Amino acid sequence: MGKRVTLQEIADAxxxxxxxxxxxxxxxxxxxxxxRSKICQMATAMGYKQFSLVDTADTATSTLLALKDGKTEIxxxxxxxxxxxxxxxxxxxxxxNRIDSLGYKLSIxxxxxxxxxxxxxxxxxxxxxxxxxxxxxxFSEKYSKFLCSLNIPILFVDTPVLHKFGLAADTxxxxxxxxxxxxxxxxxxxGKRNISFVGDRFHCQSFNERWQAYVSAMTDSGIGIDTGSCxxxxxxxxxxxxxxxxxxxxELGKMPEVFFCxxxxxxxxxxxxxxxxxxxxxxxxxxxxxxxxxEATIIEPxxxxxxxxxxxxxxxxxxxxxxRIANPNTPYKKTYVETDIIIRESTGNTIK
Numbered sequence: 615m616g617k618r619v620t621l622q623e624i625a626d627a628x629x630x631x632x633x634x635x636x637x638x639x640x641x642x643x644x645x646x647x648x649x650r651s652k653i654c655q656m657a658t659a660m661g662y663k664q665f666s667l668v669d670t671a672d673t674a675t676s677t678l679l680a681l682k683d684g685k686t687e688i689x690x691x692x693x694x695x696x697x698x699x700x701x702x703x704x705x706x707x708x709x710x711n712r713i714d715s716l717g718y719k720l721s722i723x724x725x726x727x728x729x730x731x732x733x734x735x736x737x738x739x740x741x742x743x744x745x746x747x748x749x750x751x752x753f754s755e756k757y758s759k760f761l762c763s764l765n766i767p768i769l770f771v772d773t774p775v776l777h778k779f780g781l782a783a784d785t786x787x788x789x790x791x792x793x794x795x796x797x798x799x800x801x802x803x804x805g806k807r808n809i810s811f812v813g814d815r816f817h818c819q820s821f822n823e824r825w826q827a828y829v830s831a832m833t834d835s836g837i838g839i840d841t842g843s844c845x846x847x848x849x850x851x852x853x854x855x856x857x858x859x860x861x862x863x864x865e866l867g868k869m870p871e872v873f874f875c876x877x878x879x880x881x882x883x884x885x886x887x888x889x890x891x892x893x894x895x896x897x898x899x900x901x902x903x904x905x906x907x908x909e910a911t912i913i914e915p916x917x918x919x920x921x922x923x924x925x926x927x928x929x930x931x932x933x934x935x936x937x938r939i940a941n942p943n944t945p946y947k948k949t950y951v952e953t954d955i956i957i958r959e960s961t962g963n964t965i966k
Contacts, residue, residue, distance in 0.1 A: 619657075619660045619662045619711075619715075621635050621636055621639070621662075623660065623925075624653065624656055624657055624660060624662060626925065627656055627660065627708070627923065627925040627926045627929065628652065628653065628656055628923075628926065629921075629923065629954070630649075630653070634649065634653070635653050635657075638650040638653040638654065639653060639654070639657060639662075656926065656929065660708075660711070660712065660929050685743050685744060685745040686717055686718055686719060686743065686745065687718065687719050687720075687721055687743045687744055687745060688713055688718050688719070688720055688721070688744070688745055688746050688747070688748060688935065689720075689721050689723055689739070689744050689746075689747045689748070690706070690720055690721065690722045690723060690747075690748050690749075690750065691723050691725050691736075691747055691748070691749045691750075691752055691761070692722075692723070692724060692725065692749070692750045692751045692752055693724075693725045693730070693751055693752050693753070693754070694751040695722070695724060695751070702750050702751060702771070702924070703924075704924035704925050704928065705750070705771065705924040705925070705927045705928040705931065706750065706928060707925070707928065708924070708925040708926075708927070708928025708929050708932075709748065709928040709929070709931050709932050710928075711928075712928065712929050712932035712933070713932050713936075716936070718745065721744075723736045723739055724736070725752060725757065729757070730754045730756070730757045733756065733757065733760045741764070741766065744766065745767065745939050746766065746767035746768060746769070746935045746936075746938065746939050747761065747764075747766060747767070747768045747769070748768075748769050748771070748931065748935060749761065749768065749769065749770045749771065750771045750772070751772075752770070753772070753773070753774045753817065753818045754774065755774040755775075755779060758770065758773060758774055758781055758783075759779070759781070761783075762781055762782040762783050767935060767938040767939045767942060768783045768784070768935075768938075769783065769784045769785070769786060769931055769934055769935040769938065770783055770784070770785045770786070771785075771786045771787075771927070771931055772785075772786075772787055772788075772818050772819055772820050773785055773787075773818065773819045774818060774819065775816055775818065775819050775822045776819055777822075781946075782946065783946060784934050784935070784938055784946050784947045784948075784949070785946075785947075785948045785949070786927060786930065786931050786934060786949045786950075786951070787819065787820060787823075787948070787949070787950050787951070788820065788922045788923075788927065788950070788951055788953050789950045789951060789952050789953045790820050790823035790824050790827060790904075790953070791823050791824075791826065791827040791830075792827075792953075793827075793904075793920045793953045793954070793955055794823075794824045794827035794828060794831070794874070794904070794920070795827040795830055795831045796955060797874070797902065797918075797920065797955055797965070798827065798828055798831035798832065798874060799831045799834075799835065800964075800965035801871075801872050801900070801961075801964060801965060802831065802832070802835045802837065804964045804965055806871045806872050806900070806964060807837055807871070808843065808868065808870045808871045808872070809828075809832065809837075809870060809871065809872040809873075809874060810843050810844050810845065810866070810870035810872065810873050810874070811825060811828050811844040811845075811846065811874055811875075811876070812844065812845045812853075812873050812874070812875040812876065812880055812881075812884055813825075813845075813846070813849075813853070813875055813876025813877065813880050814846065814847065814848055814849035814851075814876070815846055815876075816848075817849045817876070821876045821877075824876055824904060825876075828874060842866070842867075843866055843867075843868070843870060845859075845862050845863070845866075847862070853879075853880050853883055854879070854883055856883060856886045856887050856890055857890075859883055859884060859886075859887035860887040860888075860890045860891050863884075863887055863888065863891060864891065869893070869898070869899060870899060871899060871900065872899065872900045872901070872902070872961070872964070873888075873899065873900070873901045873902075874902055875901065875902065875903045875904070876903075876904060877903055877904050877905050877907075878903035878904065878905040878906065878907040878909065878910050878917060878919055879903075879905075879907065879909075880903065881901055881902060881903030881904075881910075881917055881919070881960075882903070882909055882910075882913050882917065884901055885901050885913060885915075885917075885960065888901070895915055895960055896915060896959065896960055896961055896962030896964070897962070900918075900960060900961040900962060900964050901917070901918075901960045901961070902917065902918040902919060902960060902961055903917055903918075903919045903920075904919055904920045904922075905919060905920070905921075905922055906919045906920065906921035906922060906956055907919075910956075910958070911958070914959075915958070915959030915960045916958040916959045916960065917958055917959075917960045918955075918956065918957050918958045918959075918960050918961040918965075919955075919956050919958070920953045920954065920955055920956065921953060921954040921955075921956050922951075922953055923951055923952070923953070923954075926951055927951050930949065930951060934947060934949060
């Protein structure tokens, strides 16, 4: 039996107040029909009280099918297990809470480099009791294709860059394009033109979408893209190495007015590298990231970023995978979950 879901957990997952959630679920007070619908859907997904018994055909049927077939285990495949500060950690926690409430167990499998090279499943892994596979932080194109060939329900949370190939699987992403386009456009509207992108644009689909949004915002404003003013090194390069990053920033020639970093981890490392170079953030240069990691509020100055609704993504991931288990022949889904721009001190007064 999974733990009881609270009103506060539903509110946190949606970014709403507890009072709003309470009014919607009790059908009392002034709540718009759209908001009430969102709250009821989230309550259903999270298994809240009476909403956990709502006969949503996908999840109810999938549970019955898994139990009937004797397969009640869902396997997590990851090449890099999400740490406490990674958005994937909250996503995974919400995913596990959801499947626990329906009688599933989660097994964790770390995919090693030699597994990827040999296109083999992890040692001691057995498919016998596996109802489906969840992939997080798994960005090898050939290994992703290999998993899709196993003929088992599978969901990828983010993927390798998909321009040149497709995956026979459901996929789930945070919304990247609109939030980054709006953020970059805000800098441009404030008079900033020398904006640098920092991160491996081919690391994964989400990084690539953030890069494409950066390119679109710049070119739509009549600003040419100068890759020489960006730091686009392969992610095998140590972005966490402050000395290395400081040297790369120095090599840019003219100091950018803004560094947009592909995630918060890179942004925080960039702030540290700028300090090493004697630059003050945001007085000399603005910095922003993507993720809204816990460190974003701790570092000085606090980091402007884009918030991923990780818990919501976890519940949605569970229902997508359960739906696939129940209906293996339906068309594959590509799902995006909205993100929010969070303005903090690292960009100063350049955007509002």
